[in-house]
Amino acid sequence: MRYLDEYRDADAVRAIAAAIHEATTRPWVIMEVCGGQTHSIVRYGLDTLLPDAIELVHGPGCPVCVTPLTMIDRAHAIAAREGVVFCSFGDMLRVPGSRGDLLSRKSEGADVRVVYSPLDAVRLAEAHPDREVVFFAIGFETTSPANAMAVKVAARRGLTNFSMLVSHVLVPPVIDAMLDAGDNRVQAFLGPGHVCTVMGTRQYEAIAARHGVPIVISGFEPLDLLDGVRRAVIQLEAGEARVDNAYARAVRPDGNPASRAVVDEVFEVCDRDWRGVGPIAASGLRLRAAYRDHDAAARFAVEDLRTAEPAECISGRVLRGLAKPSDCPAFGTRCTPEHPLGATMVSSEGACAAYFAYRADDLVTLGGGAR
Amino acid sequence: MIGAMCLGIPGRIVDLEDDRGLRMGRVEFGAIRREVCLEYVPDAQPGDWVLVHVGFALSRIDEAEASRIFELLEQMGELEEGA
Numbered sequence: 001m002r003y004l005d006e007y008r009d010a011d012a013v014r015a016i017a018a019a020i021h022e023a024t025t026r027p028w029v030i031m032e033v034c035g036g037q038t039h040s041i042v043r044y045g046l047d048t049l050l051p052d053a054i055e056l057v058h059g060p061g062c063p064v065c066v067t068p069l070t071m072i073d074r075a076h077a078i079a080a081r082e083g084v085v086f087c088s089f090g091d092m093l094r095v096p097g098s099r100g101d102l103l104s105r106k107s108e109g110a111d112v113r114v115v116y117s118p119l120d121a122v123r124l125a126e127a128h129p130d131r132e133v134v135f136f137a138i139g140f141e142t143t144s145p146a147n148a149m150a151v152k153v154a155a156r157r158g159l160t161n162f163s164m165l166v167s168h169v170l171v172p173p174v175i176d177a178m179l180d181a182g183d184n185r186v187q188a189f190l191g192p193g194h195v196c197t198v199m200g201t202r203q204y205e206a207i208a209a210r211h212g213v214p215i216v217i218s219g220f221e222p223l224d225l226l227d228g229v230r231r232a233v234i235q236l237e238a239g240e241a242r243v244d245n246a247y248a249r250a251v252r253p254d255g256n257p258a259s260r261a262v263v264d265e266v267f268e269v270c271d272r273d274w275r276g277v278g279p280i281a282a283s284g285l286r287l288r289a290a291y292r293d294h295d296a297a298a299r300f301a302v303e304d305l306r307t308a309e310p311a312e313c314i315s316g317r318v319l320r321g322l323a324k325p326s327d328c329p330a331f332g333t334r335c336t337p338e339h340p341l342g343a344t345m346v347s348s349e350g351a352c353a354a355y356f357a358y359r360a361d362d363l364v365t366l367g368g369g370a371r
Numbered sequence: 372m373i374g375a376m377c378l379g380i381p382g383r384i385v386d387l388e389d390d391r392g393l394r395m396g397r398v399e400f401g402a403i404r405r406e407v408c409l410e411y412v413p414d415a416q417p418g419d420w421v422l423v424h425v426g427f428a429l430s431r432i433d434e435a436e437a438s439r440i441f442e443l444l445e446q447m448g449e450l451e452e453g454a
Contacts, residue, residue, distance in 0.1 A: 002401075003420060003432055004382035012444050016441070019434060021445060036378050117426025119408060139425075142379070145411055146427040194379045197422060199432040220378070222430045227440055249380070249437035250422045259411040259429065 001210065003249070007221030008044075010162050016226040017049040025234045027053040030232050031178075031321050032190040033171060034060035035349025036220050044222045050229065057321035060277060061192055063139045064091045064347035065319060068273040069307040071167045075136050078165065079110045084300075085128060086119040088136035090114045092369070094337075094346045100306045112208040118150035125154060125162035127361045134296045137164045142194040144168055144257035144285060148266035151287065151294050151356040163296040166286050169272055171195050172203050178320055186321060188232040190225065191217040193247040198263075200255030204243045210242045219247040225306040268290055276316030315342035318351050325352040332355035332356060379422040381432055387419055398423055410419070 006012075032038055037060040041047055047056050055179040060066055066197050079086035086102070093102045093114060111131075111226040115121050118135055125133035147164065154162040176248050178184055191204055204215045214235035218228030228246045235242060245251055263285070266345040273283025287295045287312050292308035312330050324332050327343070337353055344350035389395070396417065398407040404439065405426070412428045415421055417452040421428035 001420075001437060003437060006441070012441075015444055015447055115404075117408070119426055142424055142429070145429065146408070147424045149408065149410060149427070157391070194422070194429070195425060196419050197424075198377065224438060227443075250440070253431070256411055256429055258413065259427075262410075332415065 033061045033192045034061040058351040060319040062349040065343040066274040108131040166297040167284035178275040188214040190228040197249040310341045313342035315344040325355040379424045
């Protein structure tokens with residue numbers, strides 16, 4: 001086993017798709033929560049293997065996409081400071097702020113670097129004691145143990161030149177908010193497999209019970225996703241609403257308690273604005289007061305942030321599953337990965353970027369027939 | 372894709388190393404080897420498969436659970452042949 005190729009086997013995928021066809025008698029709307037799941041679905045055309053009655057809608061699980069514009073503008077202002085080395089994950093570089101992206105700050109002379117792991121940023125702080133190293137800590141629960149450990153290690157090593165701009169978000173509150181909204185269409189969820197490696201499955205039991213929706217914790221490979229759909233359809237058809245773990249090779253019911261202990265030591269829950277979705281109570285994480293010395297928002301005062309969203313971008317509706325990327329008049333014409341209007345066109349987890357990369361036919365139609 | 376934020380990639384632990392009190396190790400992803408923090412998988416040993424996200428192993432991969440879907444497929448195949 002390599003735990004990858006086996007889950008991409010075409011015959012196995014077709015067999016599961018056939019089982020879904022057999023189980024489906026009525027129309028159902030199922031949302032996959034994670035952007036990584038969206039990319040697999042669109043890349044492998046998994047939605048095209050499903051019965052017409054099953055609609056997959058794409059969820060808000062793209063951390064880069066939901067990071068609020070004020071936070072991005074704040075990041076840009078900090079990155080532009082003299083003596084700062086600003087680090088982030090690669091996707092963040094191309095996300096449009098109110099005035100260009102981080103790459104434009106770089107071309108203006110800012111020292112902006114891509115890191116693979118937050119520990120790389122800690123190493124940069126060790127290597128450059130004369131510089132202020134700032135790490136842009138974004139992500140869902142999956143990423144919080146890594147970012148928490150980086151702060152802890154920096155504190156333990158006395159690295160006073162290391163700080164974090166934290167904009168962490170949590171999955172359960174946004175699912176709750178979507179289900180409470182009057183325009184909700186989602187009847188079942190493919191739950192966030194990697195979030196649950198950390199958090200476990202219990203949080204989702206409360207959501208399934210409260211809203212009467214099946215939640216199937218799913219992986220990211222084609223077979224994982226189709227098996228997730230199959231299990232969701234079986235519950236929907238039977239009128240059940242339980243949490244089902246279809247990613248048990250990586251997800252334990254209680255997640256990873258050791259990682260959660262470090263997250264709890266470093267971060268605390270806070271209210272958070274979601275780009276395209278709006279403010280959600282208790283939906284984010286911020287540094288605890290004990291780690292204030294490593295809080296970039298406290299260290300670098302930024303005043304006078306005036307944000308400006310492009311009026312044409314519908315990424316908010318895309319993130320809540322209310323619109324498909326191809327519904328947007330700017331898609332593939334005025335908005336492309338080269339010149340994105342919104343973050344969903346940038347991120348390797350954004351739904352618009354997935355449609356652009358893998359749905360060339362749609363693009364040709366929308367782009368006016370150019371081939 | 373390696374930077375994608377909800378991405379977790381399965382890899383096999385090659386060796387362990389202590390970096391000033393931090394449990395680290397090299398993990399093999401196909402032909403690529405990377406240094407990975409193993410603090411959150413304290414029982415994992417060389418040869419074990421782990422799921423890695425932004426340089427941190429978050430979970431050990433359970434082999435028995437990993438093969439369940441293939442057992443199901445086999446059953447489905449047998450049912451079909453029998454039909």
